[in-house]
Amino acid sequence: MVQINLLRLRQSRTLALTGSVGQDSEIWAGSGLKFSGAVEVTGTAALTAGGGVIVQGAWKAPLLYECGRCLDELQVAVEKPLALVFVPAGEWEGSDPDVRPIGDHDTLLDLEDAIREEILLEAPRYYTAAEESGRCVRCGDPTDRFKSGPAEADGEVDPRWSALRALRTD
Numbered sequence: 001m002v003q004i005n006l007l008r009l010r011q012s013r014t015l016a017l018t019g020s021v022g023q024d025s026e027i028w029a030g031s032g033l034k035f036s037g038a039v040e041v042t043g044t045a046a047l048t049a050g051g052g053v054i055v056q057g058a059w060k061a062p063l064l065y066e067c068g069r070c071l072d073e074l075q076v077a078v079e080k081p082l083a084l085v086f087v088p089a090g091e092w093e094g095s096d097p098d099v100r101p102i103g104d105h106d107t108l109l110d111l112e113d114a115i116r117e118e119i120l121l122e123a124p125r126y127y128t129a130a131e132e133s134g135r136c137v138r139c140g141d142p143t144d145r146f147k148s149g150p151a152e153a154d155g156e157v158d159p160r161w162s163a164l165r166a167l168r169t170d
């Protein structure tokens with residue numbers, strides 16, 4: 001859960017923010033992203049003169065990818081700054097996607113939807129492991145094996161390519 005207690009914020013003007021969204025949270029359903037752990041959010045919430053809220057901080061997501069080259073599973077920690085702006089619903093115009101509304105009677109500001117949107121926007125869709133001296137740093141396989149494609153891999157066909165091969169017509 002990542003929430004701001006608006007009553008406390010109105011008293012203290014700023015609040016430290018920490019929270020996390022579990023990797024199994026339903027908010028990730030349909031996102032196409034896979035996580036190996038919880039997404040951590042840290043930052044500060046500040047009340048604006050007009051009754052809005054500004055959140056500044058960072059999110060850190062332990063993401064899981066299938067390497068774009070060798071299909072090995074890759075764990076990649078993605079960390080990005082987080083900046084969210086909320087204004088009272090009455091002043092919200094809806095035209096600026098970076099500004100979100102706060103309901104008039106809300107006492108809690110839930111940040112999960114906003115964080116979900118930020119992560120979907122910023123997390124890479126695909127990831128390929130780095131290459132060093134012609135070898136994949138993850139699995140150690142020569143990277144040119146993947147560049148040359150299935151037909152030229154020294155007669156040795158990776159089983160993962162066989163489905164593609166079957167589609168070839170020549």
Ligand SMILES: [Zn+2]
Nearest residue numbers: 070136138139
């Ligand atoms: Zn690899």
